Amino acid sequence: MPIEPQGYPLYVCKFGEPDPSKPSILIETQIHGNEPLGTEAVVNVMQNLIAGGQEARFILENVTVWIMPRVNPDGAMNQRDGQWYPKRQSDQTWVPEEIGLPSDTRAPWYYSSRNGGYDLNRDSSPNLDFRIENLADYGLTPSEFATLYLDDRDYNNSEYDGYYVTPEARIVTKVYKELQPDVFIDIHHRGFNTLTDDDIRQVYIQVAADVALPYTDPFTGDYYSVDPEVLTLAKQVNATGWLSLQLGNSAFGSIQKYPEVNLPGTTLGAFALNDTAIMLIEIAGQTQNLGQKARGRLIKTATDPLMAILKALADGSIHDVDPAIYDAIPESSNSIRDPSARDE
Numbered sequence: 622m623p624i625e626p627q628g629y630p631l632y633v634c635k636f637g638e639p640d641p642s643k644p645s646i647l648i649e650t651q652i653h654g655n656e657p658l659g660t661e662a663v664v665n666v667m668q669n670l671i672a673g674g675q676e677a678r679f680i681l682e683n684v685t686v687w688i689m690p691r692v693n694p695d696g697a698m699n700q701r702d703g704q705w706y707p708k709r710q711s712d713q714t715w716v717p718e719e720i721g722l723p724s725d726t727r728a729p730w731y732y733s734s735r736n737g738g739y740d741l742n743r744d745s746s747p748n749l750d751f752r753i754e755n756l757a758d759y760g761l762t763p764s765e766f767a768t769l770y771l772d773d774r775d776y777n778n779s780e781y782d783g784y785y786v787t788p789e790a791r792i793v794t795k796v797y798k799e800l801q802p803d804v805f806i807d808i809h810h811r812g813f814n815t816l817t818d819d820d821i822r823q824v825y826i827q828v829a830a831d832v833a834l835p836y837t838d839p840f841t842g843d844y845y846s847v848d849p850e851v852l853t854l855a856k857q858v859n860a861t862g863w864l865s866l867q868l869g870n871s872a873f874g875s876i877q878k879y880p881e882v883n884l885p886g887t888t889l890g891a892f893a894l895n896d897t898a899i900m901l902i903e904i905a906g907q908t909q910n911l912g913q914k915a916r917g918r919l920i921k922t923a924t925d926p927l928m929a930i931l932k933a934l935a936d937g938s939i940h941d942v943d944p945a946i947y948d949a950i951p952e953s954s955n956s957i958r959d960p961s962a963r964d965e
């Protein structure tokens with residue numbers, strides 16, 4: 622029996638409506654169902670903003686803040702043998718004939734038949750309007766698309782975009798297009814290492830301002846690249862987050878840059894290529910292994926940068942931050958890996 626999406630709603634929490642006179646930010650969490658601490662961090666942010674007070678009022682008067690928490694509820698609520706067992710993927714079986722493709726069409730490379738769903742964070746595209754039901758717009762029949770793209774390993778791989786086969790990726794992109802945010806932040810988890818070979822503090826988070834090389838859409842021929850000014854703002858956003866955690870030599874300050882990647886099918890990659898400054902936050906570890914105290918610390922390492930970035934967007938000081946601060950953040954060393962953790 623094919624697994625269908627479970628029908629959980631996706632939520633967007635809107636503080637304000639799109640307003641060209643104000644900076645805007647969209648924050649997404651838990652597109653990988655087994656990476657929940659970002660969701661807890663944004664719940665803290667929402668509570669801070671709702672609580673009132675001078676700082677919250679100042680932020681809300683000056684910034685449009687939209688938050689999409691837990692965009693993979695199927696993965697987050699997954700059960701195995703009657704026990705809660707969150708997974709990375711969504712719930713959705715590849716059934717090509719249901720979307721008008723030949724029944725033997727190969728699944729997109731980010732589909733896991735073992736886990737019964739998609740890596741939702743590979744299902745986006747810099748071509749935000751690509752939809753399989755509109756193949757005729759690109760002069761393709763369904764069987765041509767199947768043969769030329771999905772059945773061809775040279776196209777159906779991580780160097781290329783996703784195909785918007787999941788409702789979740791379509792919904793996130795719809796919200797993105799509605800807000801057209803200046804800044805987009807996506808929060809994940811991954812297994813970690815020490816800061817550098819000399820500084821053996823555990824790394825609490827990794828960040829990235831840049832995850833996509835220039836991209837040519839195979840369907841339209843359109844060329845996408847990250848605008849230099851957008852990249853500068855992305856570095857300033859990441860640097861602002863980094864600065865908020867530099868409190869003496871505490872573990873909170875041990876932050877690395879995420880390894881260099883090219884992922885045009887991620888929400889971060891697709892949106893960066895559409896003129897939004899991005900920040901990836903990867904929180905250390907897999908939740909199944911964490912104690913309560915560690916959880917609290919790790920949630921704070923995402924909450925504090927988010928609040929600092931909102932403040933800096935509200936008062937405009939984000940534009941005064943030196944982007945070289947971002948460039949100087951240590952690169953990922955990967956000297957200790959948690960074998961239980963998957964990348965991102």
Ligand SMILES: [Zn+2]
Binds near residue numbers: 652653656964
């Ligand atoms: Zn992730």
